[in-house]
Amino acid sequence: MARETTRKNGAEHQVAMVFDLNKCIGCQTCSVACKVLWTREEGTDYHWWCTVNTQPGRGHPRDYEAMGGGYRDGVVQPGRRPTRQEWGGGWDFNYDEVLYGGKGQSVFLHHVGEEPHWGPNWDEDQGAGEYPNAYYFYLPRLCNHCTKPACLEACPRGAMYKREQDGIVLRDESRCRGYQFCLEACPYKKVYFNFLRNVSQQCIGCFPRLEQSVAPACVRQCPGRAIWFGMMDDEESPVSKLVRKWQVALPLHPEYGTEPNIFYIPPIGPARLNDDGSFNETTPRIPIEYLETLFGPKVGTSLDTLQAAMAKTREGGKSELMDTLIAYHWKDMFKPFDRDPAEIQWK
Amino acid sequence: MKAAKLQLATRTLLNPGAQQWAKVPAESISLGGTLAQQQPSRYVRTAWAGKPLGAVRTLKVQAAHNGKDILFRLEWEDETENKDHGDGSAFPDAAGVLFPLNGEAPLESMGSPKAPVNAWYWRANLPESEAQNLIATGLGTVQETAKNAAQARARWLDGRWEVVFARPFSVDGDGVKLSPRASSKVAFAVWEGSSQERGGLKSFSKRWRELEIA
Numbered sequence: 001m002a003r004e005t006t007r008k009n010g011a012e013h014q015v016a017m018v019f020d021l022n023k024c025i026g027c028q029t030c031s032v033a034c035k036v037l038w039t040r041e042e043g044t045d046y047h048w049w050c051t052v053n054t055q056p057g058r059g060h061p062r063d064y065e066a067m068g069g070g071y072r073d074g075v076v077q078p079g080r081r082p083t084r085q086e087w088g089g090g091w092d093f094n095y096d097e098v099l100y101g102g103k104g105q106s107v108f109l110h111h112v113g114e115e116p117h118w119g120p121n122w123d124e125d126q127g128a129g130e131y132p133n134a135y136y137f138y139l140p141r142l143c144n145h146c147t148k149p150a151c152l153e154a155c156p157r158g159a160m161y162k163r164e165q166d167g168i169v170l171r172d173e174s175r176c177r178g179y180q181f182c183l184e185a186c187p188y189k190k191v192y193f194n195f196l197r198n199v200s201q202q203c204i205g206c207f208p209r210l211e212q213s214v215a216p217a218c219v220r221q222c223p224g225r226a227i228w229f230g231m232m233d234d235e236e237s238p239v240s241k242l243v244r245k246w247q248v249a250l251p252l253h254p255e256y257g258t259e260p261n262i263f264y265i266p267p268i269g270p271a272r273l274n275d276d277g278s279f280n281e282t283t284p285r286i287p288i289e290y291l292e293t294l295f296g297p298k299v300g301t302s303l304d305t306l307q308a309a310m311a312k313t314r315e316g317g318k319s320e321l322m323d324t325l326i327a328y329h330w331k332d333m334f335k336p337f338d339r340d341p342a343e344i345q346w347k
Numbered sequence: 348m349k350a351a352k353l354q355l356a357t358r359t360l361l362n363p364g365a366q367q368w369a370k371v372p373a374e375s376i377s378l379g380g381t382l383a384q385q386q387p388s389r390y391v392r393t394a395w396a397g398k399p400l401g402a403v404r405t406l407k408v409q410a411a412h413n414g415k416d417i418l419f420r421l422e423w424e425d426e427t428e429n430k431d432h433g434d435g436s437a438f439p440d441a442a443g444v445l446f447p448l449n450g451e452a453p454l455e456s457m458g459s460p461k462a463p464v465n466a467w468y469w470r471a472n473l474p475e476s477e478a479q480n481l482i483a484t485g486l487g488t489v490q491e492t493a494k495n496a497a498q499a500r501a502r503w504l505d506g507r508w509e510v511v512f513a514r515p516f517s518v519d520g521d522g523v524k525l526s527p528r529a530s531s532k533v534a535f536a537v538w539e540g541s542s543q544e545r546g547g548l549k550s551f552s553k554r555w556r557e558l559e560i561a
Contacts, residue, residue, distance in 0.1 A: 078394035083434040154390030156487040156546055177489065179546040185390045195432055198472070 014147065014167035014232040014261055015205065016239040017219065018249040019140050020325060021267040023226035026138035028052050028121070030218035030227070037217045038204070043196030046090030048120045049203040050142040050218045056290065057123040061086040061189050070150050070187030071257030079184040088118030135285045137267040141252070142218065143190045143203035144260030145169045154185035167261065168205035176200055187256040214341045215334035225327040229334040232261065238324050238333060246321050248302045250295040266291050266299050268306060348374050348533065350410035350417055352561040357416040361500045363509035368420050371409040376535060378404050378550035385455070386547045387487040401550030402539035412560060417525055418513045419444050421535065428503040429540030431472045438540035441470040442510050445534040446523035448482070454534050454555055457483040465523040467512045469499035476500055478512060482521050486547055494520030525560065533558040
């Protein structure tokens with residue numbers, strides 16, 4: 001059963017990631033770990049292959065959920081490419097003046113050039129709702145390394161492929177001619193165009209690290225123990241258990257039809273407050289209807305399972321699900337990709 | 348189509364605005380759009396179904412040589428000068444000259460595995476004077492060769508693109524064999540960047556033309 005669903009587009013095995021949105025603190029360490037490792041070359045200044053956005057929010061690129069792509073009932077959906085303004089980011093600042101020009105005491109650091117109107121994390125912590133019941137949570141996003149990658153199918157040049165050994169979606173840049181059909185077809189808009197090199201680029205799943213049994217940078221650097229990583233076809237892996245056994249981890253926008261391999265444990269959120277400051281346990285602070293627009297109709301079941309496991313442990317019971325979510329042993333979160341990258345002589 | 352022999356330096360003729368081109372006979376070639384349903388991508392076939400393709404419909408072509416290099420000057424109307432991708436919503440304008448590599452090749456499918464085609468390709472965001480030398484053996488197979496002797500220079504003036512391609516007759520590596528007092532088949536393509544044209548989405552000359560080199 002597990003293999004049936006992962007043996008698509010040439011992949012024999014599939015890696016997966018689970019983000020616990022109850023533990024993500026929006027610190028952007030994953031975003032920066034990726035940025036520092038992969039997108040420092042010219043032309044990638046605005047590339048953030050991993051981003052963390054506040055929900056509810058317009059996301060990155062701005063309003064990406066209204067740009068089309070993916071599949072509906074198996075039918076290809078036309079999409080559009082975000083403009084550079086909708087991506088935002090990649091700004092220049094007057095670093096030279098302030099940091100090296102002797103004006104550190106007289107000039108503020110400010111952006112140089114066109115006025116920014118959006119960026120990778122523009123609406124941070126805005127969220128929704130009214131005090132004292134306002135709410136928000138963080139949503140890390142990267143390439144979903146989909147089982148049915150719309151980007152891969154869209155490329156007329158066959159420049160994209162899924163790796164047989166781990167299902168990572170990669171682009172052969174020597175075959176890419178910058179047509180950007182992949183970006184139009186990706187409903188998550190996690191493909192970035194490199195305007196200088198005339199090629200599209202996206203998360204590469206840190207495949208050189210995986211080949212050395214090292215977890216992806218975003219996973220290993222997370223200070224909140226909020227990310228699990230592993231092989232989906234290993235039934236003992238936490239990712240497999242969270243997604244398949246307990247079914248608490250859900251894909252973002254399953255209705256896009258690409259079968260993502262990045263999963264999220266939906267946020268429970270704090271209890272609502274009554275006018276007198278007492279807890280209101282009758283309705284959740286984060287509306288279930290809103291969460292369903294992101295993670296589909298199984299959100300309620302997932303939250304019920306989580307609440308039941310919490311209740312059980314609160315009463316002194318034992319729950320493997322709760323032990324897994326607490327993540328007592330850091331390296332267990334991404335076994336067998338638990339090798340220390342500092343031990344390796346990287347070429 | 349005839350490529351007349353001129354006693355002029357290649358660098359002179361590479362200038363699209365060179366007055367010497369005014370004396371070279373020009374042929375007006377009608378272009379048509381490629382067909383969305385022939386594109387080798389389900390996404391492209393679906394997204395472009397029923398949309399017009401091939402924004403540029405008329406191309407003026409001149410050909411000449413100087414014994415060492417052969418040149419083609421292409422000119423077409425384009426109100427929008429797309430030198431690059433702009434804010435990401437456009438593509439750079441482009442043009443190409445195509446030859447069957449070994450005498451015969453299907454044009455609509457950009458060659459076949461047994462009958463490759465050779466394109467000299469200019470795109471408005473390539474570095475000055477640069478053209479790509481491409482080999483294709485079917486739709487979606489275009490590959491840039493490592494060795495490349497093709498050049499192109501272009502200018503956009505008053506709503507028109509003028510592009511001159513040049514390549515030596517004798518080349519080292521992959522490329523169509525051309526020589527004085529010989530003939531070849533030739534075809535042309537234009538991509539209008541503000542109409543989202545790139546790759547297989549373009550206008551082209553629909554059939555091979557006979558090129559007679561003086």
